[in-house]
Amino acid sequence: MKVRGRAVRPRDAGGDRPHVVIIGGGFGGLEAAKALAGRPVRVTLIDRSNHHLFQPLLYQVAMAGLSPTEVAIPIRSVLRNKDNVHTVLGNVAAVDLEGRRVDLDDGESFDFDYLVIAAGARPAYFGQEHWRAHAPPLKSVEDATEIRREVLLAFERAERMANDLQRRKKLTLAIVGGGPTGVELAGALVELSQSILSGDFRRVQTQEVRVVLIEGGDRLLSGMSEASSREAKLALEAMGVEIILNRMARDIDERGVHLDDRIVEAETIVWAAGVRASALAESIDVPKDQAGRIIVRHDCSLPNHPNAFAIGDIARFDTEDGPLPGVSPVAMQQGRYVARWILRTVEGRSTKPFRYRDKGTMATIGRRRAVADVLGVTMTGYPAWLAWLFVHLFFLVGFKNRVFVLLQWIGAYVFESRGARLITFNDRKQRSETPPRRFNAGPRSVETAS
């Protein structure tokens, strides 16, 4: 280490500063690392990916409104010049709480004095993992570009079809899950099709596009107020979205989404229904809830391991009003809390239990409407959308990203176009030899251009 400070709780032979290992560079982990930067600890932040992802705007990448580089930022550059923070691109294979060691799957190990587990959540298919092939989730940059490709290819395929009925089927898009992701996707999907289908395509007409939003519960946005749920439903229906409530997906296959009483035939399906704690939680021998989340104490620590913490979506934190929701403000506040806890303990001081300060929740419905519950009040329409825009830009990490996202939004209004509409393929052979398989698999409509 370049800078040596008072090693209050020396563990290493060299009398070094205490070592904090953080697993995960999402909202929680990154906040913890930032709060520990420049303080008398050493920090190692381990993430599987090299970038921090601003998940609340990921649906915009899937809908070609933003480019991946506008919602993701390299973790290294966020922690640039923080000399006591070391970033590692790696995959954690095991956590040894007793031995205070984290093992990566490539053999490297890190001893720790304090551990912050912030590995987040992953999509869950209720044990039906084969649904994933038909209904990709929206959790990573790669997921978003995959959905973007599927949606744009559906339009391209439809454009090649002279038969109206076939075309309508190609143009049906189903979203499973009526939470914020599902609602925001549905709104953006309608606007994407309205903005690009009007001028760019010849056969496909805007009104042929059918967006179906399927929710198992009795209202959309169940984490928000009933007024917001109602408003979201009305606004989406006014945009032409079909909303199906109280219906669980029983099966998902190439035909579409099978419900109890019908089948929603859809070419493109997006999964926005369920998440589970990251698989890392399974390998750690502590009590968990049925979503796989680590049940933490009131200071975010693990039972019997006061020096190990779980925060954000991988943790279950119970309050009088039930468990805290899996949203970014919870993870960020927990990250800052845990950092403060560690720093105070290093100084020999104690810390009060964690308290979540709920500043409100919001969801956007298309480009000029949103719903927001702030301090018990429900905002709707354009004012709520402006509040949504402000909050999201404010929390977007990286000044340059903020400027660019704002410019993209302004550009979307002025030019009414979507710049990020690239169809890119993964497999080099695939794209250099033939168009992708699914693109070829459509009906072979032989026609001449007469």
Next chain:
Amino acid sequence: MKVRGRAVRPRDAGGDRPHVVIIGGGFGGLEAAKALAGRPVRVTLIDRSNHHLFQPLLYQVAMAGLSPTEVAIPIRSVLRNKDNVHTVLGNVAAVDLEGRRVDLDDGESFDFDYLVIAAGARPAYFGQEHWRAHAPPLKSVEDATEIRREVLLAFERAERMANDLQRRKKLTLAIVGGGPTGVELAGALVELSQSILSGDFRRVQTQEVRVVLIEGGDRLLSGMSEASSREAKLALEAMGVEIILNRMARDIDERGVHLDDRIVEAETIVWAAGVRASALAESIDVPKDQAGRIIVRHDCSLPNHPNAFAIGDIARFDTEDGPLPGVSPVAMQQGRYVARWILRTVEGRSTKPFRYRDKGTMATIGRRRAVADVLGVTMTGYPAWLAWLFVHLFFLVGFKNRVFVLLQWIGAYVFESRGARLITFNDRKQRSETPPRRFNAGPRSVETAS
């Protein structure tokens, strides 16, 4: 067709306007389509990809300076509202010059009155296609993000290595081919490593990065003046690039690039050495040169087929000074020429042979230097770079893209950061389960964080 005009050369039973089929949405094909838009012809533009790619800036995507959406634009949106132009995403399987028909590989066919073949070039490995696995080319958006991933992963791998010698080997990057792409890549690579390695990494030092540029001929930029070649070599060497001239690659494998007298051991290799005409040319029974290019007449038409044209990189156009180079101004001028030829012929008038107006060539060397040959004068340094920036922004398709690329460049100066540094993976299983194979394959340096 919505708008019916005078069918001067009716071919279809319906007395429709003449039908022009354009294969390829690159510089040549797109210019032709734009010049035919709104004129008394029907146009079908067929491309394998949904976007027009501004290839001269593709190296910036590979070097994380620009995002893919800033150098690529959907063809549909360029031709938006051009009612007589129909865009088709598809792969041409065969061209029947006699029968005047183009067949796609999914069974669809298009009859044509006029055909413009503008399918471009593809990377060529001198018959050693297995080199591609070790030395990816830089022709598509996917190529660029693959190179970006490889380079960034090389840095990440090196950061995990305590052994200085191992680390240096990981940090050697070789570029095969000293044309504009190779020269621009080499300069950008040095700047990428200087800008991000200084603050973001802990172990890896800027001076450890080694960039080797290998050219088979006796000078860089052989298409430009000798003064420009000299200046480019001096400028790159001043930046620390090793330049090897007069050496052909004899083999490329996991060790590196094998030359006659040595092996350049490199972790990352980029292929910028050779191109061949698109594979489509092979299937067309007309005379070709040894680069597979269709030899065209002085009006860009195919011998014995006055209604079929080949333009841009897929065509060989001979002049008194030798064949025209494979650069975008040639393709664009040919595209406009062919469009004019078709429109005049429809009107019953004749057209003079094609003449290329060479307005100059340029290549950038890093962020503030360039070389340019304009009207027989060689410009160098900062003035040449400003000229380069102006010309490239001017020809970048799409107003919004231009603004954003300019802003990115300004941002790169102000913030000295690269926003587009995402490592994204292709295979979903791969990234959700483990880090990519090549990342794991490195030496397993077991170390503790003590």
